Amino acid sequence: MESKVMLVTGANKGIGFEIVRQLAKLGHQVILTARDQEKGREAQSKLKAENLTVHFLMLDIMNEESILQAFGKVKTDFSKVDVLINNAAILLKEDHSLLRNDSTVFEKTLQSNAFAQLAVTKQFQSIMSNGGRIIMTSSQGGSMSDPVGGWSPAYCVSKSLLGAITRHLAHELSNRSISVNAFDPGWVKTDMGGRSAPRTVSQGTNTAVWLASERAIPTGKFFRDNKVIPW
Ligand SMILES: NC(=O)c1ccc[n+]([C@@H]2O[C@H](COP(=O)([O-])OP(=O)(O)OC[C@H]3O[C@@H](n4cnc5c(N)ncnc54)[C@H](OP(=O)(O)O)[C@@H]3O)[C@@H](O)[C@H]2O)c1
Numbered sequence: 001m002e003s004k005v006m007l008v009t010g011a012n013k014g015i016g017f018e019i020v021r022q023l024a025k026l027g028h029q030v031i032l033t034a035r036d037q038e039k040g041r042e043a044q045s046k047l048k049a050e051n052l053t054v055h056f057l058m059l060d061i062m063n064e065e066s067i068l069q070a071f072g073k074v075k076t077d078f079s080k081v082d083v084l085i086n087n088a089a090i091l092l093k094e095d096h097s098l099l100r101n102d103s104t105v106f107e108k109t110l111q112s113n114a115f116a117q118l119a120v121t122k123q124f125q126s127i128m129s130n131g132g133r134i135i136m137t138s139s140q141g142g143s144m145s146d147p148v149g150g151w152s153p154a155y156c157v158s159k160s161l162l163g164a165i166t167r168h169l170a171h172e173l174s175n176r177s178i179s180v181n182a183f184d185p186g187w188v189k190t191d192m193g194g195r196s197a198p199r200t201v202s203q204g205t206n207t208a209v210w211l212a213s214e215r216a217i218p219t220g221k222f223f224r225d226n227k228v229i230p231w
Contacts, residue, residue: 005078006212007031009061009120010088012039014190015137018205019085019212024052026213029078033070035060035088061088061116071123083212084124086117087137091192095152106154113158118165121180130177135211136166138182138222145230163222163231170220179219183207186224 006023010016012034020032024047032047032054034040044056057073060066074081090112094105121134128134140146142159149156163182170180185204189197193204210226211217221228 003027003029004082005029005031005074005080006083006085007033007057007074007081007124008085008087009033009059010035012036012043014192015185015188015201015204015208016085016087017043018201019087019208020054021047021050021052022202022205022209023212024054026209028083028213030054031057031074031078031081033057033059035062035066059120061086061120062112064119067120067123071127074124075127080127080129081124081132082128083133083135084121084128085135085137085208085212086120087208088116089113089137089155089158089192091152091155095154098153098157101154106157109154109158110161113155114161114165117162118169121169125173125178128176128178132176132178133212133217134169134173134178134180135208136162136180136182137208138162138166138184140184140186140224143184143222143229143231166222167220167231174219179217181211181217181219181221181223183211183223184229 006028008016008020011020011032020030024030040056057070059070139159141156142163166182186199187197188199188204207223222231
């Protein structure tokens with residue numbers, strides 16, 4: 001398989017870290033990014049101990065300067081990105097009600113889980129060649145077809161918005177044959193998902209790895225377990 005340059009955001013732990021591990025195992029040049037230098041280096045070392053070499057870059061998706069710096073470094077060192085995986089996100093513990101919560105909960109969540117994904121994508125798509133891929137880590141909570149579960153409403157709305165952004169980016173980038181898709185990892189045992197989650201990190205990661213490496217994939221779609229699901 002051809003080795004590609006793949007960048008993953010929020011990859012010091014959880015699903016992002018496991019995506020990096022799986023893609024590195026496939027022989028790709030993977031850039032593990034994290035907003036915290038120490039946590040990122042630690043994650044890189046963990047993989048080194050498994051004989052997996054990955055590159056590390058600091059990238060805080062909420063900080064424009066940080067996005068520009070990471071972009072400059074990738075442009076200089078790799079000259080391109082083939083696959084961008086927008087994985088970093090937050091779920092605030094105060095996120096219980098759109099009506100009762102302070103508006104900052106809603107604003108911060110949307111900034112982090114939707115606007116920042118667009119800002120990162122805007123920058124990195126400029127060095128993506130035809131055939132590039134952009135993958136958004138979304139959530140079933142963002143579904144517009146499933147019934148509302150009532151949990152973490154700001155988070156769920158942010159993922160619905162991310163879905164809308166995905167569809168529109170897919171349209172805008174179709175003339176360059178760059179695919180833009182989102183996937184739902186399911187409810188996964190991570191710091192965000194908690195201990196009672198039924199799925200392992202590896203199960204939650206498979207679809208991202210498949211979208212990054214499958215020979216031909218559609219664009220503008222929402223996936224779970226390698227299958228298209230309704231938005
Ligand atoms: N776990 C689930 O059940 C589940 C279900 C559906 C969807 N998802 C989605 O899967 C993705 C990964 O979630 P996870 O479960 O692996 O969560 P996690 O363990 O909490 O990891 C989230 C990652 O995002 C990073 N991050 C947050 N804000 C950032 C920022 N401004 N800049 C850079 N990195 C930032 C975190 O960095 P720090 O360590 O520095 O905080 C961490 O590395 C998210 O998009 C989430 O919404 C998860």
